[in-house]
């Protein structure tokens with residue numbers, strides 16, 4: 634089969650490699666229909682995180698089951714699936730306390746979703762109803778990470794307000810999730826087409842932070858109180874200070890994005906103390922968050938097709954990654970077999 638690997642910084646190639654085959658009785662092999670390009674893939678491609686070469690890339694995977702091992706019960710050939718492509722040991726300290734996103738023993742290899750076929754055990758494959766499109770299903774993984782973030786907002790009630798910083802693919806997922814929850818989404822985004830998309834998908838306001846004072850605007854929209862949570866889909870010194878000042882009392886500031894290269898933040902901790910602000914980090918998603926994402930998508934509650942802007946074949950993996958990096962579009966997906 635064909636599969637893409639990173640051979641060194643900015644050197645990504647699609648090569649011929651061996652087809653996966655059933656090895657263990659719980660193995661499932663799928664034909665990959667779609668795989669999303671994620672900032673994590675860009676980091677590997679740029680060489681910022683390149684543990685070994687050739688390094689497999691692509692973890693936002695959906696497909697159709699083509700073969701199952703003899704013990705597989707929940708899936709059969711022809712089923713549509715979304716793949717929770719991260720190994721969890723299920724027996725370490727963190728797995729046992731329900732935080733399997735922080736598993737200390739991720740046994741398996743890095744996933745290779747930019748490929749024609751893919752194999753993983755049954756427990757990582759989530760069956761989808763026929764009504765779900767497989768290009769949208771590939772986005773279950775980032776959606777599950779957003780659900781992880783929503784769950785960590787410590788005081789949120791119906792009719793509350795959340796400031797979403799950035800309306801790229803992730804910010805637009807947050808807008809839809811907040812709408813589903815009966816929470817007002819206020820978006821801060823410098824790019825006009827992304828602001829328009831946020832409004833189309835249900836944001837109450839989409840503000841240009843290069844022209845408008847975000848803190849004042851958020852306060853004016855919330856009776857002077859501020860946002861009950863601020864979700865930073867990208868991170869920077871000024872974004873963080875805006876978040877602190879735009880936050881209501883008992884607000885949660887969510888560090889959704891990693892900062893590469895690393896940055897330093899300095900701030901007056903008294904503001905955390907007096908306003909009872911919580912600062913929370915988000916690392917991936919648990920198996921439970923992934924299952925929630927699958928249910929939400931299966932129930933028709935998310936319009937993920939609205940945030941897919943580009944589609945590429947496997948042979949154009951470099952263009953796919955460069956397009957995602959350029960921020961000229963929204964979500965970029967690779968479709969090894971075409972649409």
Ligand SMILES: [Zn+2]
Nearest residue numbers: 671693774775
């Ligand atoms: Zn991802």
Ligand SMILES: [Zn+2]
Nearest residue numbers: 722725728736
């Ligand atoms: Zn574990």
